[in-house]
Amino acid sequence: MIAFEGVSKRFPDGSLAVDDFTLTIPSRSTTVLVGSSGSGKTTLLRMINRMVDPTGGRITIDGDDVAKLDPVKLRRRIGYVMQNSGLLPHRTVIDNVANVPILDGVKKSEAHAHALELLDTVGLDRSLAKRYPAQLSGGQQQRVGVARGLAVDPNILLMDEPFGAVDPLVRDELQQELLRIQRELSKTIVFVTHDIDEAFLLGDQVVILRTGGIVAQAGTPAEILANPADEFVASFVGAERGRRALHIDAEHGDRVLVDGTGRVAGVLTDGPGGMAGTAAGSAPE
């Protein structure tokens, strides 16, 4: 369990990025922090692994105040995945994935063997192991980033807009892979995004932030959609404009769903799943 207790962060330049933030992040589930750019998401995430130290309040992991832990050791036991993969460009794929275990003193041969297994886990072909990051597509780089984040088998995985820079088809695919990985591994994932659809797809708990790291609403996607706390949340999730209210529109045939703005939103199918996933499954990498 990760707990933020009245956490604030004022940067040396005076800007208050996070103001009195309190949140409990349960273990073995995915919590998504969602908010527009500048709302303090990255700052919040980086306070967990002490890349940023709070100027007020405290953060605990399973009851231990992180301020009392050695930052380098702490970071090595927490996976971190960021937007532009953050892979070391001078290391091959396999060396990138094995990087943290080797820093931690694991034998190179052992770390490499495990790294190959992790490539399988994230759905990457082992033949890519000797390539450099620059020789991979954006989507493949993000997969390597996830594999690296998993390499020390951390309890906690921090992900900062990891799929923000890949094209929509690849993003769908990566999101599905993450859901699958999470079903298998049940990590405590803290995931940051500005995309509300991504938040609702991945989050067990979704936390909607205003500027200054103020919690506008926290809850399951269903709770938030059914009962937006205020107009800000309603507008953020698109309920206000009727984007979430679907109805069958006779004009388009009796199976076509249309949202409140008049946009064709989907097709009513017989079973769960239906056509879903087939388009993403054949997406080129």
Next chain:
Amino acid sequence: MTWVLANFGQIWRLTLDHIALSVPPILLGFLIAVPLGWIAHRYAPFRGAILTLGGLLYTIPGIALFLSLPVILGTRILDPINVVVGMTIYAVALLVRTAADAFDAVSGDVRQSSVAIGYGPVRRFFEVELPLAGPVLLSGLRVVSASTVSLVTIGSLIGVSSLGYFFLNGLNRRFPTEIFTGIVGVIVIAVVFDLLLVLIGRLLLPWAHVARQRERRGRGAAA
């Protein structure tokens, strides 16, 4: 040509002297300029001072430097050490700005991510920042290498032997072949050093080559 064959022994000896004078300043210059450049990159308040000093050092005329060093260092006037120290000063002056730029050019994302995955400051310097600064450092080192090999000839003016001797002697004797031999020798050494540096770069920075190839391919495809 007959002069070259007849004097091959001397040409070879002076070539070796020239190399022996050139290599230490290039290496020392690198070893001194890299930490200075890193400090300039890392600590903004020192940046101006370090880069300005580097620029000023380079403007000291060579001959003045060689004549004043014995006084400062307490060495004999003919001691090759004077040339090595003088050349090292020029090498540092040339390289320190490039070194600062090289560290500046390391991607902030990569730096952040190395912090995030648990690199401490020392290993981060040696295993992330230094290698990633490598391509720019190498380009600076190639300039320093060529400049040093050429400037070492000035040492001949104070009697420290190098291929520069052929310039002086050839001038005195009004014998162009000898001057020409000196020039060709200097160029050959400079080219060989440059090839060696490129080779070392290929071995130590294989990823940079890959990245460049990709860039070139990308540009080709876009065109």
